Amino acid sequence: MTDMRVEFWPAVKKVLLYVLLCSVTFVVCFPLIWALSTSLKPKSEIFAIPPTLIPKAMTLENYEALLTGRQQYYQSGGTAQPSGPTPAQFFTRWFMNSVIVTIGSTIISIVVSTLAAYSLTRFRYWGRTAIPYFSLVGYMVPSIIFVFPLFLMMVRLDLTDSLWSLIFGYVCITLPFCMWLMWAFMRSIPIEIEEAALIDGASRYQVFVNIVLPTALPGIIAASIFSMIVSWNDYLFGRVFINSLDNLTLTVGVMLFFEGTHVDWGLLMAASVLMTLPMAILFMALQRHLVAGFGAGAVKG
Amino acid sequence: MQVSLTRINKRFGSVQVLKDVDLVFPSRKFVTLLGPSGCGKTTLLRMIAGLEDITAGSIRFGEREVNKLAPRDRNIAMVFQSYALYPQMSVRRNLGYGLRVRGTPKADIEEAVGRVARILEIDHLLDRKPAQLSGGQRQRVALGRAMVRKPDIFLMDEPLSNLDAKLRVTMRGELRRFHLDLDATTIYVTHDQLEAMTMSDLIAVMHQGVVQQFGTPAEVYSQPANVFVAGFIGSPPMNFLPGTIDAGRFTFADAKLPLPALPGGVKPAHAAILGVRPQDLIFEGTPAADTLTGTISLVELLGSEKLVEVNLSGQKRMSVQIHADMVVNMGDRVHVKFDPQRVHVFDTESGRSLRAG
Ligand SMILES: Nc1ncnc2c1ncn2[C@@H]1O[C@H](COP(=O)(O)OP(=O)(O)OP(=O)(O)O)[C@@H](O)[C@H]1O
């Protein structure tokens, strides 16, 4: 009897806990699930009443349209050729633009911040303790404040409407935080292990590559993820710096799906899903390092 | 390889950490730098390793001055107090790293790592990361990393201080054996005088950046050069009594105690400090001119010995070490006596031994 009670209540508790967790997860994920569902529906089903969560007639035509750039226009039941270029035609181009500026700005941010952090923690010079905190303050200034000064600088440099303007713009907003993060991380690496390597016969460069970088890897991964998320999700800089369709990034480009009289929800949702995918995959692949990275930085920072 | 330090000075900003250090570490000897925390032992060791600039003075390995030589060109090995193992590398790669960066062929690395791992009995740990090792195992890996390259000079900074008391005793013997096998000059840093006494061929006792005495363990124990060395070496610590020397006798309170010959001679009423180890004191049945009288205030059993604390007149205390079988009680009045040949006499002003002349 007592045995049964002992086993019964914990089991019930466990079930309740899982029900609770599942419902919270469902609520949080619902917009994403709904977007996925809509993107897989044919036009006729999108506004069907009652709404369906799992499409009755599943179709990949929206994805096909985005990825091939061919798009059929359904207007009031008939088909008509669109008058100008459609957003769907540019989707793959914008996707590539986003990938390029994200990777480009992240590489620059990480290389610069890692080297800067190493220097700040290992060499003695004026301001070595103030710089990291100062850079953190820089990160806290909202980007809207410096987007126009930056724009004017890009005009001077003749970089407007190019991907370079975005790469440099994103470096400006991600570098301070990446540097602070790397600095906090590097500080926690004991200098003795580098000295041990120097005595073992390594050069400064070998010490950095063989000892410091592998030890700092969790920090580098955390900083990279941060930088990629910021660059990938940016709307403001893309909106201000770029004006030709060819050079837009995804975030700004996808907004063009709202223009005109007709909003193709299926297409828009498919675009949103494709836009979310890279970051979601990245996150899942690296989240273990992310937690370790931020944790290690936080302890010492 | 003989290591000579000539008038070595080290300053961090305005703080003078080492003052005119002159030491010669003979080839293949085990030499210990001994001193209290903050006396500059680690700094001196790091200067020998080339990790710290030399403010003034010269360091020579054999005949060659190495002041400007990079650490990796000195053919030294160092065991850090924190072990400083490479956290991302397996034990195998930790051990082999020094050979790898020097371009040793793979097969030779494999061989050398295997040999060292067998000597240190860590061959079953080769594929683990440092985080998966116990303190004692880490310490062995750190030693192994230093041994694998056959260095000319072996530097160790308190390698035993993170180990428990029992392992420390075992490792003392092992380190000593490794030294004999290695054929290298070993410079060992510790603040533990027992470690220094048991392991070293020579001890340099340091205090506030100055070398106080450099000699064999027997010399620093039985002929301490000054009050600091006398108080630092030996356990339980030496007793000190302040007084004056008159006509070959030491006056403390009412007692006139016999003294050994003082070759340097003394002024009349020379202010001096008498030092005598607890082991060199005995209890006498009756008071006499050459005994000190006091009351027992504490008795501690150390095992085969007892340490007895005796309150003398004038707020002074003395500890006396006696055989554990002897019966003594707190509050007993006792008369303490010593052999004049076994006491140390120091000049109050300079702290220097008056026996040395
Ligand atoms: N980088 C530095 N900058 C300024 N002062 C320093 C520096 N390194 C050491 N010191 C000072 O030099 C003195 C000697 O330090 P050192 O580390 O050599 O002592 P130690 O004898 O090894 O002591 P311990 O037994 O505690 O390790 C100390 O007073 C210390 O504060």
Ligand SMILES: [Mg+2]
């Ligand atoms: Mg030290």
